[in-house]
Amino acid sequence: MVHTPLDELQQALPECVSRAPDDLARYSRDTGPQLQTVLPSAVIHARTVEDVQAVMQWATRHRVPVVSRGAGSGLSGGAHATEGCVILSLELMNTILGINPDDETAVVEPGVINADLNTAAAQHGLMYAPDPASYRWSTIGGNVATNAGGLRCAKYGVTRDSVLALKVVLADGTLISTGHSTFKGVAGYDLTALMTGSEGTLGIVVQVTVRLRYLPQDVHTLAAFFDDFPRAAAGVLAIGRARVQPSILELLDGRTLEALDGVHGSDLRQRGGSLLLVRTDGYGAAAEAEAIRTVLVGLGADVTREGSDEADRLVDLRRHSRGDDVDDLFRVGEDVAVPKSRLVDYVEALEAMAERHSVHLKIVAHAGDGNLHPTFWVARSEGRRAQDRLNEALDESVRLALDFGGTITGEHGVGQYKLRWLAWEQSPAVLELQVRIKEVFDPLGILNPGKAIVA
Amino acid sequence: MVHTPLDELQQALPECVSRAPDDLARYSRDTGPQLQTVLPSAVIHARTVEDVQAVMQWATRHRVPVVSRGAGSGLSGGAHATEGCVILSLELMNTILGINPDDETAVVEPGVINADLNTAAAQHGLMYAPDPASYRWSTIGGNVATNAGGLRCAKYGVTRDSVLALKVVLADGTLISTGHSTFKGVAGYDLTALMTGSEGTLGIVVQVTVRLRYLPQDVHTLAAFFDDFPRAAAGVLAIGRARVQPSILELLDGRTLEALDGVHGSDLRQRGGSLLLVRTDGYGAAAEAEAIRTVLVGLGADVTREGSDEADRLVDLRRHSRGDDVDDLFRVGEDVAVPKSRLVDYVEALEAMAERHSVHLKIVAHAGDGNLHPTFWVARSEGRRAQDRLNEALDESVRLALDFGGTITGEHGVGQYKLRWLAWEQSPAVLELQVRIKEVFDPLGILNPGKAIVA
Numbered sequence: 001m002v003h004t005p006l007d008e009l010q011q012a013l014p015e016c017v018s019r020a021p022d023d024l025a026r027y028s029r030d031t032g033p034q035l036q037t038v039l040p041s042a043v044i045h046a047r048t049v050e051d052v053q054a055v056m057q058w059a060t061r062h063r064v065p066v067v068s069r070g071a072g073s074g075l076s077g078g079a080h081a082t083e084g085c086v087i088l089s090l091e092l093m094n095t096i097l098g099i100n101p102d103d104e105t106a107v108v109e110p111g112v113i114n115a116d117l118n119t120a121a122a123q124h125g126l127m128y129a130p131d132p133a134s135y136r137w138s139t140i141g142g143n144v145a146t147n148a149g150g151l152r153c154a155k156y157g158v159t160r161d162s163v164l165a166l167k168v169v170l171a172d173g174t175l176i177s178t179g180h181s182t183f184k185g186v187a188g189y190d191l192t193a194l195m196t197g198s199e200g201t202l203g204i205v206v207q208v209t210v211r212l213r214y215l216p217q218d219v220h221t222l223a224a225f226f227d228d229f230p231r232a233a234a235g236v237l238a239i240g241r242a243r244v245q246p247s248i249l250e251l252l253d254g255r256t257l258e259a260l261d262g263v264h265g266s267d268l269r270q271r272g273g274s275l276l277l278v279r280t281d282g283y284g285a286a287a288e289a290e291a292i293r294t295v296l297v298g299l300g301a302d303v304t305r306e307g308s309d310e311a312d313r314l315v316d317l318r319r320h321s322r323g324d325d326v327d328d329l330f331r332v333g334e335d336v337a338v339p340k341s342r343l344v345d346y347v348e349a350l351e352a353m354a355e356r357h358s359v360h361l362k363i364v365a366h367a368g369d370g371n372l373h374p375t376f377w378v379a380r381s382e383g384r385r386a387q388d389r390l391n392e393a394l395d396e397s398v399r400l401a402l403d404f405g406g407t408i409t410g411e412h413g414v415g416q417y418k419l420r421w422l423a424w425e426q427s428p429a430v431l432e433l434q435v436r437i438k439e440v441f442d443p444l445g446i447l448n449p450g451k452a453i454v455a
Numbered sequence: 456m457v458h459t460p461l462d463e464l465q466q467a468l469p470e471c472v473s474r475a476p477d478d479l480a481r482y483s484r485d486t487g488p489q490l491q492t493v494l495p496s497a498v499i500h501a502r503t504v505e506d507v508q509a510v511m512q513w514a515t516r517h518r519v520p521v522v523s524r525g526a527g528s529g530l531s532g533g534a535h536a537t538e539g540c541v542i543l544s545l546e547l548m549n550t551i552l553g554i555n556p557d558d559e560t561a562v563v564e565p566g567v568i569n570a571d572l573n574t575a576a577a578q579h580g581l582m583y584a585p586d587p588a589s590y591r592w593s594t595i596g597g598n599v600a601t602n603a604g605g606l607r608c609a610k611y612g613v614t615r616d617s618v619l620a621l622k623v624v625l626a627d628g629t630l631i632s633t634g635h636s637t638f639k640g641v642a643g644y645d646l647t648a649l650m651t652g653s654e655g656t657l658g659i660v661v662q663v664t665v666r667l668r669y670l671p672q673d674v675h676t677l678a679a680f681f682d683d684f685p686r687a688a689a690g691v692l693a694i695g696r697a698r699v700q701p702s703i704l705e706l707l708d709g710r711t712l713e714a715l716d717g718v719h720g721s722d723l724r725q726r727g728g729s730l731l732l733v734r735t736d737g738y739g740a741a742a743e744a745e746a747i748r749t750v751l752v753g754l755g756a757d758v759t760r761e762g763s764d765e766a767d768r769l770v771d772l773r774r775h776s777r778g779d780d781v782d783d784l785f786r787v788g789e790d791v792a793v794p795k796s797r798l799v800d801y802v803e804a805l806e807a808m809a810e811r812h813s814v815h816l817k818i819v820a821h822a823g824d825g826n827l828h829p830t831f832w833v834a835r836s837e838g839r840r841a842q843d844r845l846n847e848a849l850d851e852s853v854r855l856a857l858d859f860g861g862t863i864t865g866e867h868g869v870g871q872y873k874l875r876w877l878a879w880e881q882s883p884a885v886l887e888l889q890v891r892i893k894e895v896f897d898p899l900g901i902l903n904p905g906k907a908i909v910a
Contacts, residue, residue: 102692102796103825125698147641158639160648161616176884182792183824184613185862186602186652187869187880188908189889193615193648197641214698237557243580243669244738283699283746284738291738337637341557369638370558407640414642425642429631433895434644440891453643 005062006042016051018043027087032077032417033332040081044088049206055088057173065446068200070139074146076415078199078451090141096120104212110141110205126212129156133319141205147197149411154368155247156213160196167207168195171442181209199413199452202441216281220289223311224301225272229253232274233344236367238295244288248279249368250318256362277315329387331377332394336401337410340370346404350374350397359393371410414452422454460517461497471506473498482542487532487872488787495536499543504661510543512628520901523655525594529601531870533654533906545596551575559667565596565660581667584611588774596660602652604866609823610702611668615651622662623650626897636664654868654907657896671736675744678766679756680727684708687729688799691822693750699743703734704823705773711817732770784842786832787849791856792865795825801859805829805852814848826865869907877909
């Protein structure tokens with residue numbers, strides 16, 4: 001006899017539903033800061049599109065909130081459990097359904113790991129370009145949900161720029177296809193882009209067709225040490241003014257170098273007050289690297305020798321200099337973006353502000369995109385009062401980014417944690433449009449409620 | 456005394472409103488085939504955002520359909536007048552509001568001509584990448600409305616990939632901002648992408664912030680003559696398999712060569728049965744061109760000599776080999792796309808089909824994107840019966856593209872003319888979602904009704 005809605009679901013999908021306390025805890029959150037701890041009432045491991053459809057039909061019938069997730073590597077709490085929800089994990093839907101080497105596309109289930117897709121694509125001389133720091137464990141579905149960025153976006157664009165088509169299960173269980181298997185296509189509204197970055201609030205992505213890019217036949221990497229951050233940021237602008245397009249352009253401040261030295265026993269901070277990492281790729285990689293070297297040396301940088309593999313090692317270090325850590329209420333990694341020309345001014349304002357609030361600050365930036373990840377932290381031992389200072393600093397850092405013509409989130413998404421800032425960026429009319437669009441897709445409000453948009 | 460709604464508008468915006476019969480006729484259509492002739496009741500030449508807001512407030516008050524347009528160069532009838540409408544021309548809003556050379560962005564009014572933006576950007580070593588055939592007269596606003604493509608999309612993407620932010624006047628006159636001035640940004644839903652390609656059915660774009668790309672410091676162009684189309688299409692795949700990314704990759708069939716010979720007195724058709732035009736750009740351009748030459752010569756192509764400027768002349772010829780002509784009910788240029796690997800099969804099926812229907816056919820393709828522009832025509836002297844044959848051939852060509860995994864429109868948009876095919880590509884659930892999204896933006900249905908989506 002069926003007693004509760006969850007019993008009904010468990011009976012329908014006995015192999016998918018877990019109510020084990022360990023699972024509930026483990027799947028209750030992603031990697032973003034948690035404002036409160038909420039446990040889901042169940043974790044559902046979907047294995048097929050039909051499973052997802054069955055879950056959404058059930059959720060619609062019983063008005064149960066559904067929080068979908070991939071690896072849970074998100075940094076904004078977009079996959080945190082909310083009151084009364086079930087977690088719908090897509091991890092087990094991890095089959096690469098096809099790679100089409102001549103079409104330069106791949107069709108994947110949402111649970112495919114970003115790095116696994118790249119490994120498979122590489123066998124055909126292809127790559128999936130978006131490479132968030134979490135690429136070794138984050139899923140393509142999660143990347144789509146947050147419109148994830150990464151290091152190579154400087155040249156190759158963000159997730160949205162690589163997504164051609166989606167299959168999506170709507171709130172009521174209906175399966176739709178959006179987009180096209182071709183590089184170009186303009187039939188109807190761009191629902192693919194609308195879904196990308198919507199953080200599971202408009203539907204559940206169950207299949208993704210992506211465009212692959214050519215694996216570069218040559219790659220050159222430079223590491224340029226500068227005396228201080230303003231000079232390194234001037235290097236970013238100078239590379240731009242030389243009109244050379246790096247595939248990766250990462251900027252690390254002195255405190256980040258100190259932190260890396262602390263972890264890895266390196267001597268980076270001794271060698272400079274700021275580090276610029278530059279990678280070029282493709283047929284022009286060598287000439288581009290040489291042009292960039294000339295520009296940076298002219299600005300007084302100490303640039304690694306051609307042929308040295310130190311710069312490559314530093315890029316790997318940079319990739320993992322943040323993503324491994326879980327933020328909490330004492331340490332928060334931010335994710336704003338400003339127009340490139342404002343990088344120096346913004347960081348200067350940020351440093352003054354952090355000092356005023358007695359908050360620690362270190363900064364890395366996807367400088368080619370003007371996308372900054374300042375990390376603010378306070379001593380855990382200081383307790384609640386320090387948290388307040390941290391929050392004031394965070395608020396002010398976001399306000400400053402907006403004052404400089406920027407955005408509250410460059411690539412991590414709004415999730416739950418950044419909701420408090422969204423109305424600073426978007427007008428009431430835009431907030432209202434988003435609510436009404438969500439109502440079109442999710443009239444009962446069961447798809448990841450309280451995330452991504454201000455209700 | 457105000458008598459009619461139009462009188463009221465004319466009184467409010469005396470310098471903007473024209474009811475002169477010449478204007479009504481001239482602005483009644485774009486460059487797409489016309490299913491019926493409808494005259495607007497007025498043409499409104501907006502000069503400011505406030506003008507556009509006043510028009511939409513008026514239109515909302517009186518429930519008057521508004522068809523917005525730029526240069527009217529669209530090929531799908533998206534700007535054709537419909538019953539009872541006024542035409543809102545944005546041509547006079549043609550100021551480049553700013554170019555930010557360090558941010559690599561430009562902010563423009565919608566009436567700015569694509570080529571004019573490129574001329575201005577070139578002074579800073581920058582370019583606006585999307586280059587539809589109409590680039591010398593089409594407007595950025597129109598390009599955004601149709602998500603226009605072009606030749607350089609093969610490397611640089613379509614309009615959507617270059618649009619960062621929009622200002623949009625909604626149906627009720629409310630002005631909103633979407634997107635961000637930075638390269639990256641994921642706050643809220645991607646309304647910028649939703650607006651791009653929506654053909655004036657969701658709002659009136661009154662300001663566009665675009666990303667500019669670097670003017671390539673080197674450009675190489677090859678022209679490769681092949682015996683026949685299948686061999687040239689094999690060349691397209693071979694370039695892809697060599698994992699070399701051209702900026703332009705255009706494929707012309709023998710009948711297109713004959714047509715160009717007829718107009719220009721050239722001898723292209725004598726030199727081959729099909730022509731592949733390849734351009735590479737950037738620091739690697741020379742090496743890329745050389746790699747491509749090797750591949751194509753290996754396939755038996757007759758490739759222009761390095762340093763010859765004939766290939767450049769042919770690219771210019773190709774740019775203007777179609778766009779100048781206005782289609783009608785006896786000659787229609789199509790715009791489908793198929794996965795690249797299906798180019799040969801699709802064209803073979805197309806030729807058999809055209810022969811079966813006794814319809815003339817010539818084909819050019821943005822081959823790098825799988826985007827084909829077959830032109831079908833029948834003798835005008837044959838009259839109505841030939842039109843029926845033409846329509847059957849068109850229907851079948853579109854059906855075939857879908858059968859091959861393609862789309863009904865690669866870059867021209869659905870407009871009015873392609874509406875009859877949209878339901879072949881999109882499911883009832885998707886069609887319904889689009890209608891409901893339109894209702895969110897345009898509850899009275901006054902924004903370009905009967906275009907872009909199936910109501």
